[in-house]
Amino acid sequence: MNKFKLALLTTALAASSMAMAQDKAPLIKQFIDLQRPGIESLARGLVEQSSAPIAQAGSAYLQTQVPADKREAAAKAADAELKKYFDESYPIVRDKAVALAPDALGPLMDQSFTADELKQLVAWISSPLSKKYQELNPKMQTALTEKLVAETRSTIEPKMKTLDENVAKALGAPVGGAAPAASRPAPPAKAPAKK
Template sequence: MKKFKLALLTVALAGSSMAAMAQDKAALIKQFVDVQRPGIESLARGLVEQSSAPIAQAGSQYLQSQVPEAKRESAAKAADAELKKYFDDAYPIVRDKAVQLAPGALTPLLEQNFSEEELKQLLAWINSPLSKKYQDLNPKMQTALTEKLVAETRGTIEPKMRALDENVAKALGAPTGGAQQGAAPAKAPAKAPAKK
């Protein structure tokens, strides 16, 4: 009977110890994700800036080639104001969604790839072989979060990008409504040389 009680007590202690370890690991992962918030916000900032970059570049090219020099400064300021308005509107949406999605996107990768002790070392960020392991995993974590973030914010951000495109075009005095900007007129096909 004593052996049975001892075995039962051992099993109970092992079970509670494992549950505590799982809670400790979960707490370490939550702490790690919280520490990563500036990087997550930076990722969101980069995505928003990247999304408007083609519009800004096209606007700049149009400004230099199509807008009279006398109107360029005011048109550039108006376009910059539209770009800033877009960023100020879109960034909080993407940032907040990134922060919201980060635990779900990153936790499985961290649980699968790091032990509790490694998470402690990672949080302390000591120069060690662990640093290399984290750096190797980091692109996968960013990809996982980026994919989820883009999927979750696409419906909200794409209409804003279309509005930004229209507003920048208007600010620059460029054609709007899907007209090709700066497109060269179609050339007539070259005539074949006459046969002699």
């Protein structure tokens, strides 16, 4: 009789665990869906961050190498290239972030929260759970960022190269790493030959 009770208890626990896992999946999906604005914001930040060095270098070049009377037109042309890059790249990164979020965040959520905790998260009740979520949030962002960068690198890097070249052209800067003639240092003068 004891073996029968043990088998029945084991079966009940296994069924209960399976039911809890199934109960968590829709809650995790709902939570990730609610987090979409944050995921999109992360993607926006990555795209903006990727072009920031080019924008900064362009701005520095504009102020030091472009004649004052041509700066406004050059700045507008460079801004148009930066906007074009953002408009092309952001949807790619955003859509990939949204697609990767369930696989990147789901396992962390599943391992870290119970079904009841997920219900509280979805309802966003103020509780000690909020602190736990805040502690996990950086890991989730890191997991998504790593996957997102890996998945979009081959598409975005050529766009960055094109952006770099187009901004340089818009500013009248040399393309391909060549320094402008005016900013190249003069070759050192040769000493007269000794007699």
